[in-house]
Amino acid sequence: MKKRWIGGFIMIALIGLLLAGCGTADQETGETEEAEGTGSQEETGTAEEAATDFEALTLDNYGREVTVTEKPTKVLTLGPNTTELFIALGLTDYVIGNSLKNHSRGPLPEYEEEYAKIPELTYGSATREAVTTSGADFIYGIDWEFGGEGLDVDELAGLGMTTYMNSATSLEEMYQEIRDIGKIFEIEEAAEAYVADQEARIAAVEETISGEEPVKVLVYDSGGDGVFTAGGTNFETLLIEYAGGRNVFDDITDQQWTTVSYEEVLARDPDVIVVHDYDSPSLEQKIEDIKNDPALSQLEAVQNERFVAITLESVLPGNRMAYTVETLAQGFYPNLFN
Template structure:
């Protein structure tokens, strides 16, 4: 009987030691590289600000929606994808537009994951957020490798590394399925039309959207431009590139309908065959940002570029 009691106590001691060891491991500091910034997290964050709808959806996709304490930039959103809608609806809104300094500093958050345009240049100051107890991970990927590195960093920080890898593999699987269907096709020349006034506000080759277009069987006609992600080109320059299809960003204002009307009324753009034939592909702005919708964007682009291939999907 004594031997049995001793064995039971020993087993309990081993279990307790194992649990303590696991807890110590979970509490061990995690350091990730964020474009040259070392971000060290000593405890798994519990209250997170996701600055940008793409960042919010990514957290939900990774099973971290319950940790979101506030989000921003819903003014640049056309609403979450159906699979994320229910959980997205429960996310508190920090700001409808860009984050304000006061809202961020009084949020009680211990971690911030946000798109790069929310920081600096009149936006939030990373050093100030860190001084107020918030670790900051900036989303600014300009390649798939960088986007996947960001996701893997979140996996390490929130102890969901397997889930992060699973998400990456699923994105790659879906994009490969598109590539298999369009194999052998000559890339279509694509003009991205975000907005227009004194010219076409479009994306350069440094913009992540160019990579999504490429994966979908297109080629950004201004993909050769570098230096910054967004550029304004003249209407004449756009026409000279002879685009075969125009991608139009959908967000709050101006509406897609207004943009199409602008294009048709423009004396230069209206001469394009793709305008005459209404070869327009619309997509929500958050869909062309790195995050949860990479495969979705490629699928949507491909369906618009090659409707004869994807007509039944």
């Protein structure tokens, strides 16, 4: 009897310990779950606060007031120059589509990997349907994509898409675009650093060519009934000047792009011909056409093969200002840079 009693007592004690252990485990689990729940609430609160921290901006976009009330998350970059600028500023992940790859020979080598991550909205100009169904909340596009037969800014605004146009005609205006993007995407320090780098590189070129006589430059975009070229208010004309050249048609100030006769080209006798490289016809074909043209072949610049090739996106307002000034200056004054 005594042994049975002792054995029963031990069994009861063991059961009690097991039950106590389960209760402790349940209590600890409950405390852990409660702690995790508290942490999730705190994280959610932080995210909500971050979303509401954005301070509304009102910007002057070439006489058009642009108001941004929230930091954009889905961006369309319309134009290879605008796409590459976003990459250069570290904003690739915001871009959900781009356009005008037909005006491009591809990104600069340092941007190739990031550029490949961005989906193509349209190969050529952005269509209304592609843009309005994209789900974008912000558009940064070159000005010729809008108005006329292009996109309607007011319609896009009605669909919740804020439009900021790329339309610079001076370095200061392009720097302002970069600074505005810095404000919109809260990367003001990066934007300012990028501007400073561009300024320093261009200043270095100006110092190298100081004292040199300006080179007379013809911009050759394409041929046909005449030469399709850049006028005086074109951004490319400005870059040519910083590189030590002078656009021979800089007196045409009512049009950024225009067609001039072959006779006018002969009369202005350029020293160098800047040839645009993009899509079709190829750069090689354009140079061959110039050499075989009855009028242009008379130019000393053609006979001496004074051609400077430049991709079209490089002469559009964007991130390549310093790169283009450097490239053109090397072509205008090879003796100073080689």
